[in-house]
Amino acid sequence: MLAMETYFDSLTNITGIEIGSAPLQHRHFCIPFRKNSDVNDGNIHYRCGACLTGQSEIDVMTIRLLAIPVLAFVLSVQSVSICCSQDIGAAADIIGSRGGVFGVDMMDTRNFSLLDYRRILVNGETPTAEELCGRWRGVNKGIVTLVGYGQFVKEIGIDGEACFGDNVQVHQVSAECLRALGWQPKIAADGLVERRGKFQIRPANGRGPFGHAATFSYRDGGNPKSDAVRLIVDKVVKVDENHLLGRATARFGLIDIPLAYFMLERIE
DSSP, X not given: OHHHXXXXXXXXXXXXXXXXXXXXXXXXXXXXXXXXXTOOOOOEEEEETTBOSGGGOOOHHHHHHXXXXXXXXXXXXXXXXXXXXGGTTHHHHHHHHHSSTTOOOTTOGGGOOHHHHHHHHHTOBOOOHHHHOEEEEEEEEEGGXXXXXXEEEEEEEEETTEEEEEEEOBOOOOGGGHHHHOOOXXXXXXXXXXXXXXXXXXXXXXXXTTTTSEEEESTTTTOOTTOGGGGEEEEEEEEETTEEEEEEEEEETTEEEEEEEEEEEEOO
């Protein structure tokens, strides 16, 4: 799985993309493709999952076709277990050098690679239910940014003896505008905030490299059986008093397909 995360990391750090004659700076996955053969202007045009305007559009079928080789690659490496000796103690170095000592924003995914996130997750602390409760602004880094899902808000609370949460849908903005304009909720036609993806939180089970992490199970969150969100399973650890780090996967039987790492920051 480590090899796959390295591969996805290379896809999420493409820069210097040009759409038409306007140069843009991107830090997410952009798909290159040429225009139709009946329009022969010699230019290469791009589609970016976070840019949904003008020439940059690509249809859903293309995204599905692109998912096929990705899925095949995931399945081919799923059974390979890779031990990374650099995980030991690396999280402290990463957080110390990038997480605030030099004033680096923990919510700017450009400051961390997928391997950085993995090391932090492996060495993170097990959060308690009380530490998880509250409202959290979140950012994703991984293949889910392909479809323009980079930011969100999670709300978590205790209902009786169980801990539950859901996701507030927000307007997506660029990394440069995130602190100023980010995490503004989408409002549905009925005037309520748009939400999708309820989950139940289960304690750490002690199994695997992320056995110390809390599990956010969307299958147990009361989502409709027809909703694909039920496939999602998150593993979440505590980074510090105000930040959590998670790893989102889609679970098909015994196979977990990585979708993204996400950083959460407590909303005061």
